[in-house]
Amino acid sequence: MKAMILAAGRGTRMAPLTDTCPKPLIPLCGKPLIIHHLEKLAAAGITDIVINHAWLGEQLE
Structure with missing residues (x-):
């Protein structure tokens, strides 16, 4: 099974935590x-995962 994690938002409501992370x-x-x-x-048996990232995404790679 496949899944996609949407992780591209800037997270302005979580600032200042998301200013650099x-x-x-x-x-x-x-x-x-x-x-x-x-x-x-x-744990749910998902084997293929795609992560959509943008804001500071290079830190996820």
Whole structure:
């Protein structure tokens, strides 16, 4: 099964946290938000994941 994570928003409502860090990399309970999503998708049997990124996206690569 395939999934797409939409992670391209600038996150203005989360400023100043998102001024230098994209939303998916903001830590929550010691792990970046995107890791929580990836773990849940993997646990659900998702094998192909595409991540749509833009704002500070080079930090995700």
